[in-house]
Amino acid sequence: MAFLVVTLTWGLIRVAPGNFYSSEKKLPAAVEANIKKKYGLDKPWYEQYFIMIKNVAQGDFGDSLRYQGQSVNEIIWRHLPYSATIGVLAYLLALAIGLTAGIVAALKQNSPFDYGSMALAMLGLSVPNFVLGPILVLMFSLGLYIFPPARWGGVLSLVLPVITLSAVYTAYIARLTRAGMLEVMRSDYIRTARAKGLNERTILLKHGLRGGIIPVVSFTGPALAALLAGTVVIERVFAIPGLGNIFIQANLNRDEPLVLGIVAFLSILIMLFNLLVDISYGFLDPRIRYE
Amino acid sequence: MSETNGKILSVKDLKTYFQTEDGVVKAVDGITFELEKGETLGIVGESGSGKSVTNLSVMRLIPEPPGKIVSGDIVFNGIDVRKLSINEVRGIRGKRMAMIFQDPMTSLNPFLKISTQLMEVTRLHLGHSKKEAYDHAIKMLKTVGIPDAESRVDSYPHEFSGGMRQRVMIAMALSCDPELLIADEPTTALDVTIQAQILELIKDLRTRMGTSVILITHDLGVVAGMTDKIIVMYAGKVFEQAPTAELFATPANPYTKGLLKSVPDPAHEEGTELYQIPGLPPDVAHLPPGCPFAERCYRAEDICRRDFPPFVQINANHHSLCHFAQEVYAESVAESENGKTANIQMKINE
Ligand SMILES: Nc1ncnc2c1ncn2[C@@H]1O[C@H](COP(=O)(O)OP(=O)(O)OP(=O)(O)O)[C@@H](O)[C@H]1O
Ligand SMILES: [Mg+2]
Numbered sequence: 016m017a018f019l020v021v022t023l024t025w026g027l028i029r030v031a032p033g034n035f036y037s038s039e040k041k042l043p044a045a046v047e048a049n050i051k052k053k054y055g056l057d058k059p060w061y062e063q064y065f066i067m068i069k070n071v072a073q074g075d076f077g078d079s080l081r082y083q084g085q086s087v088n089e090i091i092w093r094h095l096p097y098s099a100t101i102g103v104l105a106y107l108l109a110l111a112i113g114l115t116a117g118i119v120a121a122l123k124q125n126s127p128f129d130y131g132s133m134a135l136a137m138l139g140l141s142v143p144n145f146v147l148g149p150i151l152v153l154m155f156s157l158g159l160y161i162f163p164p165a166r167w168g169g170v171l172s173l174v175l176p177v178i179t180l181s182a183v184y185t186a187y188i189a190r191l192t193r194a195g196m197l198e199v200m201r202s203d204y205i206r207t208a209r210a211k212g213l214n215e216r217t218i219l220l221k222h223g224l225r226g227g228i229i230p231v232v233s234f235t236g237p238a239l240a241a242l243l244a245g246t247v248v249i250e251r252v253f254a255i256p257g258l259g260n261i262f263i264q265a266n267l268n269r270d271e272p273l274v275l276g277i278v279a280f281l282s283i284l285i286m287l288f289n290l291l292v293d294i295s296y297g298f299l300d301p302r303i304r305y306e
Numbered sequence: 307m308s309e310t311n312g313k314i315l316s317v318k319d320l321k322t323y324f325q326t327e328d329g330v331v332k333a334v335d336g337i338t339f340e341l342e343k344g345e346t347l348g349i350v351g352e353s354g355s356g357k358s359v360t361n362l363s364v365m366r367l368i369p370e371p372p373g374k375i376v377s378g379d380i381v382f383n384g385i386d387v388r389k390l391s392i393n394e395v396r397g398i399r400g401k402r403m404a405m406i407f408q409d410p411m412t413s414l415n416p417f418l419k420i421s422t423q424l425m426e427v428t429r430l431h432l433g434h435s436k437k438e439a440y441d442h443a444i445k446m447l448k449t450v451g452i453p454d455a456e457s458r459v460d461s462y463p464h465e466f467s468g469g470m471r472q473r474v475m476i477a478m479a480l481s482c483d484p485e486l487l488i489a490d491e492p493t494t495a496l497d498v499t500i501q502a503q504i505l506e507l508i509k510d511l512r513t514r515m516g517t518s519v520i521l522i523t524h525d526l527g528v529v530a531g532m533t534d535k536i537i538v539m540y541a542g543k544v545f546e547q548a549p550t551a552e553l554f555a556t557p558a559n560p561y562t563k564g565l566l567k568s569v570p571d572p573a574h575e576e577g578t579e580l581y582q583i584p585g586l587p588p589d590v591a592h593l594p595p596g597c598p599f600a601e602r603c604y605r606a607e608d609i610c611r612r613d614f615p616p617f618v619q620i621n622a623n624h625h626s627l628c629h630f631a632q633e634v635y636a637e638s639v640a641e642s643e644n645g646k647t648a649n650i651q652m653k654i655n656e
Contacts, residue, residue, distance in 0.1 A: 301462040
């Protein structure tokens with residue numbers, strides 16, 4: 016999987032016009048040849064490919080072309096914490112609010128809360144985060160002076176980016192949870208639980224919740240992947256030195272090793288997430304556990 | 307507790323309606339019946355006749371909205387069930403009246419162990435400790451004939467077959483030794499040999515524990531050997547009501563006769579088509595003014611399509627909703643004297 020993604024990325028970089036050295040300032044031919052030799056760019060493409068794959072397989076992406084003397088791995092590890100913090104916090108926030116809102120909305124179906132939260136969710140889904148971000152900044156930073164508008168520094172600076180990033184996921188999780196819970200609460204085994212004389216709280220938490228949140232668990236894999244893409248935009252809007260920002264820079268600079276490194280890293284991460292989702296299915300559903 | 311005269315359940319003129327996009331569905335429209343302690347009542351009727359809704363109403367399990375018990379009395383052991391708060395109802399459900407459902411594959415929670423599902427009932431209603439509840443769960447599984455109960459109690463529902471799951475449902479329902487057990491088509495989803503086993507189990511437990519039972523089915527063959535009396539439902543109404551033997555021997559309603567004719571009998575020749583009542587049950591949201599069965603009835607005349615039929619009393623315990631009840635009854639009496647129904651008689655007496 017990761018192998019395929021890396022190959023594809025490598026191919027795309029090759030096919031795209033221009034390279035790291037094609038800038039306004041034309042380099043002397045001798046210098047260019049020298050550099051190309053240093054990075055192995057003078058060899059035929061298939062040889063370059065095999066060298067690349069061999070290195071990648073060993074987890075070695077080489078040095079960045081742009082940031083001289085820094086290895087790609089170093090750069091990734093330096094910038095990852097920013098992205099990870101925002102991403103993880105955003106997903107946790109989305110889970111907390113989305114699950115609660117979805118469950119309450121399902122239990123009080125057709126109540127004002129139900130309509131209100133689902134309308135909000137609709138809004139959350141339809142406003143892109145590069146619009147929501149600036150709006151929040153205008154309101155809370157430039158208007159009310161509560162949170163800093165951008166950059167990294169302290170807990171307060173996290174508030175707006177995290178909220179912005181989590182909005183879509185909160186909305187999606189709320190809708191999934193509501194639909195899932197409504198479905199489950201109509202099922203035969205919930206009727207059995209009622210016939211036993213259990214109270215609604217027990218019925219909901221002990222009998223309903225597990226089946227109801229399975230759609231949310233399935234959503235978590237793709238969501239975390241999309242979240243990574245989301246950080247790219249958010250980091251741009253809030254000027255946060257995370258992986259997303261670096262990735263954009265690397266692309267603009269045609270910093271091939273760095274681009275490849277980040278892509279490979281992200282695809283491994285996504286596979287890891289999906290593995291985690293599969294494992295948590297087993298925890299939720301005994302029918303899967305035994306298969 | 308007030309005077310109950312040995313009556314465990316008395317339902318009077320019960321009406322339960324559903325509000326749907328298609329109009330008001332009068333799922334149950336004026337049902338009256340009584341059940342004595344230790345008795346078994348059969349409720350028979352085609353799909354959609356209101357059998358489940360009647361009994362869900364008794365348990366106060368009608369989803370509201372869209373459903374609502376519009377009027378009528380439900381008195382359980384002297385308790386006016388309709389007047390109870392939801393918390394008081396919960397105190398009765400699962401403890402004094404219990405219900406098992408049609409589809410054992412979906413009626414158990416697939417995410418929870420059998421032990422958990424059994425234990426929560428006795429912990430709630432009998433105040434069992436974990437240990438007591440666990441032991442009781444094993445005891446109940448043994449009671450319903452699950453082999454190897456000690457090791458299987460911690461299994462999940464998907465590890466059991468359909469018949470075994472229905473046994474688990476029965477174990478769960480009988481955990482608190484309820485006074486009333488409502489079995490809503492407990493065998494419909496099971497294959498024939500398992501059906502007989504489950505019915506035998508209910509029969510056996512009923513006698514051993516002295517439980518009163520309401521057995522719902524659309525197959526008259528099922529209730530023949532098991533019930534003391536039967537009510538036949540159609541389109542939310544009681545069409546006929548009689549002691550079991552009498553209903554089989556001398557039915558006073560064309561609908562009942564149709565149902566009886568469609569019971570497969572052992573002497574039935576292979577390959578010949580089984581009798582079926584012509585047509586389909588009516589749409590209870592849009593009933594015609596006359597008899598709801600008129601369109602499908604061999605005996606129907608103009609009056610049947612025009613006027614709603616009377617509930618005719620044949621004798622002390624036998625009623626029939628039909629313009630020609632007396633005539634149909636007389637016909638049945640004549641037939642039974644000719645020995646035409648001997649077959650079914652044998653079945654009842656077996
Ligand atoms: N939740 C509901 N919403 C709307 N209509 C309902 C609902 N539950 C039952 N009904 C209607 O009430 C009528 C009686 O249904 P009921 O389930 O009592 O039939 P039944 O005699 O038990 O049939 P079956 O043999 O299929 O179980 C049907 O017309 C059904 O469509
Ligand atoms: Mg039913």
